[in-house]
Amino acid sequence: MADMIFLAKGTAKMGMCKRDGDGNIVTQTLATFTIEGTGPCIAVGTIDTETHQIKEPVSAIYGDWDAAGYLGAVLQMINPSRTLNIPDFKSLIIEAFNNGFDICEHCDPAYFCRECIVAQWKAEAKENGS
Numbered sequence: 001m002a003d004m005i006f007l008a009k010g011t012a013k014m015g016m017c018k019r020d021g022d023g024n025i026v027t028q029t030l031a032t033f034t035i036e037g038t039g040p041c042i043a044v045g046t047i048d049t050e051t052h053q054i055k056e057p058v059s060a061i062y063g064d065w066d067a068a069g070y071l072g073a074v075l076q077m078i079n080p081s082r083t084l085n086i087p088d089f090k091s092l093i094i095e096a097f098n099n100g101f102d103i104c105e106h107c108d109p110a111y112f113c114r115e116c117i118v119a120q121w122k123a124e125a126k127e128n129g130s
Contacts, residue, residue, distance in 0.1 A: 003046035003055060005077050007070060010039035012061045033061065042070045046077070068117040093118055094125045 015031035033043050045058040059077065062069040075084070093103055103118060113119045 006047055008035050008043045010035040012041040040064050044070050044073045090121050
């Protein structure tokens, strides 16, 4: 029986471990994820269909703005056997960019480019010389 895939919105807190000069753990705080509708993070993972419990570890945690990240992770987990009904936008945008068409020139100037997947794809294309 297959596991269920879940997306959960919440707040992630990183763990912390303090050590003394000899490397012994003095204090330790575990990483936590609290499910809450106002949280800025998305956890991706699987649930056991028999026990209905989350299977540890959670696959990944993303910022709620990183739709390309968490939706990409879900697609990898689903591993569809058929061609998706979504074109390969990354290849299309890189090809257009390499042929002199920069889609970013048509974007809202108020958009935060540092977090944009298109800006990441263009940077990868430049690094790879494509």
